[in-house]
Amino acid sequence: MLTIYGVYRSRATRTLWLAAELGIEFKHVPVIQARRLADPLATDAPLNTLSPAFLAVNPMGTIPCIEDDGMVLYESMAINLYLARKYGGPLAPVDLKEDAAMLQWSFFAATEIETNSLKISSAIAEGLAESDAGKAVIDVAARLLKRPLRVLEQHLATHDYLVGDRFTVADLNVAEIVRYAQGHQPLFDAHPALKAWLARCQARTAFKSMWDSRTAEAA
Numbered sequence: 001m002l003t004i005y006g007v008y009r010s011r012a013t014r015t016l017w018l019a020a021e022l023g024i025e026f027k028h029v030p031v032i033q034a035r036r037l038a039d040p041l042a043t044d045a046p047l048n049t050l051s052p053a054f055l056a057v058n059p060m061g062t063i064p065c066i067e068d069d070g071m072v073l074y075e076s077m078a079i080n081l082y083l084a085r086k087y088g089g090p091l092a093p094v095d096l097k098e099d100a101a102m103l104q105w106s107f108f109a110a111t112e113i114e115t116n117s118l119k120i121s122s123a124i125a126e127g128l129a130e131s132d133a134g135k136a137v138i139d140v141a142a143r144l145l146k147r148p149l150r151v152l153e154q155h156l157a158t159h160d161y162l163v164g165d166r167f168t169v170a171d172l173n174v175a176e177i178v179r180y181a182q183g184h185q186p187l188f189d190a191h192p193a194l195k196a197w198l199a200r201c202q203a204r205t206a207f208k209s210m211w212d213s214r215t216a217e218a219a
Contacts, residue, residue, distance in 0.1 A: 001025060002019070002024055002026040002066060002067070002083075003026065003027045003029060003066060003067040003068070004016060004019065004026050004027070004028050004029070004064060004066050005029045005065040006064040007217060008030075008213050008214035008217045009217055011063065011064055011076045011176075012063050013214060014064065014079075014172065014176045015064045015066065016028070016210050017176070017206055017207055017210040018084065018169060020206035020210055021204070022083065022089065024083070024087060030046075030047070031054050031063050031065075032047070032048045032049070034051075034061070049061040049063060058074045062074050062075075066079050076173075077173060080106070080172065081106065081169060084102075084169035085099075090166050090167070091167070091172070093168075094164070098163055101163045102163055102168060105162045105163065105174055106170055106174065108148070108151075109148075109174040109177040110173075110177065112147075113148050113149070113177050113178060113181075114180070116141040116145050116181070117141070117180035117181040120137075120138050120141050120181045121180040124138075124183040124184075141181075142181075142184055145187060149194060152191070152194050152197075153191040153193050153194045156193040156194055156196075157193040161197070162174060167200075171197075178194070182198070
């Protein structure tokens, strides 16, 4: 059976959402980030990214991580692209060209969008959005996101989804990265096609189920 390591309040949402989309039976092991604990190595600490038991599975100590048929993977893009290919269906590529396009969009988001999206998310989550320092961080991040978001906007202005005009693993991967910037509304008001696409992705039953589980999880 597939095992997914990682709490919902982490990048593991990408894999947990995908598993729901694919209808995969899996075991969930909620590994928490060590930085969220006062003493992650305490004897009574919950399983976390510095726990020896988890490091024995994933020496990088990152989440998400999966075990599947004896294989361990611990990069979220690799995990999701692997699972989509393995289980097939409409979320997976139908040919080499679609496979390349899904790789392109997934790694485009990870390299060109994620860092600055996370800066926006972190500033808002830490209650800094109304402070001068927080506004400065958000303004710089939003400015740096203009080019990659414009690329997405231009594509989505003429396509409902990123690849093959259907929802695929590429949409899921990119949507979960773009979501980090969702708290800064001006970015999305300036990119209406992107905003509408994200709403379509987040209207899916599997996303809502994942998000309900994330909301129920301790902050």
